[in-house]
Amino acid sequence: xxxxxxxxxxxxxxxxxxxxxxxxxxxxxxxxxxxxxxxxxxxxxxxxxxxxxxxxxxxxxxxxxxxxxxxxxxxxxxxxxxxxxxxxxxxxxxxxxxxxxxxxxxxxxxxxxxxxxxxxxxxxxxxxxxxxxxxxxxxxxxxxxxxxxxxxxxxxxxxxxxxxxxxxxxxxxxxxxxxxxxxxxxxxxxxxxxxxxxxxxxxxxxxxxxxxxxxxxxxxxxxxxxxxxxxxxxxxxxxxxxxxxxxxxxxxxxxxxxxxxxxxxxxxxxxxxxxxxxxxxxxxxxxxxxxxxxxxxxxxxxxxxxxxxxxxxxxxxxxxxxxxxxxxxxxxxxxxxxxxxxxxxxxxxxxxxxxxxxxxxxxxxxxxxxxxxxxxxxxxxxxxxxxxxxxxxxxxxxxxxxxxxxxxxxxxxxxxxxxxxxxxxxx
Numbered sequence: 001x002x003x004x005x006x007x008x009x010x011x012x013x014x015x016x017x018x019x020x021x022x023x024x025x026x027x028x029x030x031x032x033x034x035x036x037x038x039x040x041x042x043x044x045x046x047x048x049x050x051x052x053x054x055x056x057x058x059x060x061x062x063x064x065x066x067x068x069x070x071x072x073x074x075x076x077x078x079x080x081x082x083x084x085x086x087x088x089x090x091x092x093x094x095x096x097x098x099x100x101x102x103x104x105x106x107x108x109x110x111x112x113x114x115x116x117x118x119x120x121x122x123x124x125x126x127x128x129x130x131x132x133x134x135x136x137x138x139x140x141x142x143x144x145x146x147x148x149x150x151x152x153x154x155x156x157x158x159x160x161x162x163x164x165x166x167x168x169x170x171x172x173x174x175x176x177x178x179x180x181x182x183x184x185x186x187x188x189x190x191x192x193x194x195x196x197x198x199x200x201x202x203x204x205x206x207x208x209x210x211x212x213x214x215x216x217x218x219x220x221x222x223x224x225x226x227x228x229x230x231x232x233x234x235x236x237x238x239x240x241x242x243x244x245x246x247x248x249x250x251x252x253x254x255x256x257x258x259x260x261x262x263x264x265x266x267x268x269x270x271x272x273x274x275x276x277x278x279x280x281x282x283x284x285x286x287x288x289x290x291x292x293x294x295x296x297x298x299x300x301x302x303x304x305x306x307x308x309x310x311x312x313x314x315x316x317x318x319x320x321x322x323x324x325x326x327x328x329x330x331x332x333x334x335x336x337x338x339x340x341x342x343x344x345x346x347x348x349x350x351x352x353x354x355x356x357x358x359x360x361x362x363x364x365x366x367x368x369x370x371x372x373x374x375x376x377x378x379x380x381x382x383x384x385x386x387x388x389x390x391x392x393x394x395x396x397x398x399x400x401x402x403x404x405x406x407x408x409x410x411x412x413x414x415x416x417x418x419x420x421x422x423x424x425x426x427x
Contacts, residue, residue, distance in 0.1 A: 002252070012015060035159045037157035037215055038157045040210045040211065040214045041154065041170075041214060043118045043207075043210050044210035046176070047203040048203070048207040050180070050203055051200040051203040052177075052183060053178055053186035054196045054200050055196075056181075056283060057196070057279055058188075058189050059136060060262075060264065060279065061189055061265050061268075061269075062127075062132065066128070066129045068399070069389050070263070070266060070395060073263055074384040074386060074390070075266060076136055076387075077262055077384045077387070078384040079137045081384070083137060083141040083142070084140060091144045091149075095149040095152045100149045100150075100156075101211050101214055103149040104150055104208075104211050105211050106145075107142040107146035109204075109205075110141075110206050111139060111142050112200075114135050115201035116197075116198075117135060118135050118194075119194045119195075119197035123217075155215060178284065179285070179287045182282075183280040183284050184199075185276075185283075186275075186281070189275060231318055238370050243354060243417070243423065244415075247354055247420055248370070248374045250310075250314060251374065253409045253413075254317065254347075254406045257405035258322055260325065260386055260403075262384070262386045262390075263387070263390055263395045264282045266398045267324075272328070272333060278330065281334065282333065285341065286337045286338065286340055286341030289342065292342060293341070293342040302346070302349070307350075307420050307421050307423030308421065310350040311413070311414055312408075313343045313344070314347055314407075314410040317340050317344055319402075320336045320340045320343060321403030322400050323336040323339075324403075325336060325397075325398075326400060354423070368391075386398050386399070386402055389401065390401070
């Protein structure tokens with residue numbers, strides 16, 4: 001097959017694909033920012049993602065403060081994952097059948113009301129860990145519908161012919177939120193446990209109003225209801241294509257074992273001896289590494305030995321997880337987390353590029369739903385696994401064993417999926 005120019009594609013937590021060629025002229029960038037529908041979309045997305053990042057810090061610290069239980073921290077990830085696992089296909093269908101702006105607005109209103117509940121409970125002192133789990137489950141339900149609707153809305157708000165640049169801006173907004181949100185959330189929690197939740201309620205409300213102000217240039221027509229067989233055709237497609245199955249399952253098991261993020265409150269308080277601000281810094285370190293690698297890949301795309309580069313990135317991720325697990329100083333822990341974020345970005349770029357290019361256009365939505373499920377399973381079930389192992393063995397052994405398990409999975413998958421290991425280039 002003749003080689004051709006290729007720009008790898010990456011996604012953020014919403015599964016929004018982005019061109020890695022981020023070079024934009026000043027005039028085109030100004031045109032993007034002046035396009036009203038995209039402005040509203042980006043600001044709404046920024047407020048929503050900023051709130052979601054605050055939530056990770058506030059809930060993690062508060063649950064551990066109430067329970068002193070590593071298992072309880074793991075349960076936070078589990079109760080977030082279950083709604084995604086149950087509703088992801090229905091939610092993807094809803095984003096095609098109904099007004100996507102309204103779907104997003106309803107989700108953000110639910111998130112704002114849930115934030116008010118957490119703020120009142122924290123301020124008045126009656127909030128318990130089970131009540132927090134219920135609230136987190138509600139966030140999971142809202143997120144299961146909000147994420148696919150947000151990714152599907154972007155083509156309708158981007159200026160004609162500028163979708164790739166618009167998605168780059170959208171991903172930039174997400175990375176900024178991922179870096180600043182945890183730090184602000186940690187500082188706010190240090191003032192009062194209720195303060196981060198109150199801020200979230202305000203930001204989610206503003207996001208809902210901004211989404212309501214969007215006027216689409218190119219509304220997407222609603223589709224007919226699919227049959228049950230068509231609804232789950234994406235899962236069959238993934239199962240029958242070894243390269244796609246290998247790359248998606250590699251991400252699932254590698255992050256599932258290496259999900260040390262659930263242990264950050266334990267490390268911040270008991271091992272590194274920092275406060276909520278330290279937890280926010282640890283939370284943001286991975287996003288800093290990811291943002292750096294995104295900029296690097298924008299200038300130096302991976303053009304050969306693509307399969308091996310993905311496996312190498314997963315192995316580096318595992319090694320950095322082991323270093324983080326053994327570290328007892330803040331600077332080394334932050335560095336290890338940043339390396340984890342950078343390595344994960346390489347894996348994500350290759351994985352999502354392969355899935356996008358190997359999937360027929362009429363199947364991308366359903367295959368994307370499966371991919372979205374796997375991504376959330378790896379992150380949130382990984383937190384549950386880490387919390388459970390930490391409750392049994394301790395935080396340090398849990399992190400170290402998780403990193404070693406990630407390395408073992410990468411080596412095993414190299415044997416099980418030779419077609420993926422031998423992938424030379426993305427075309």
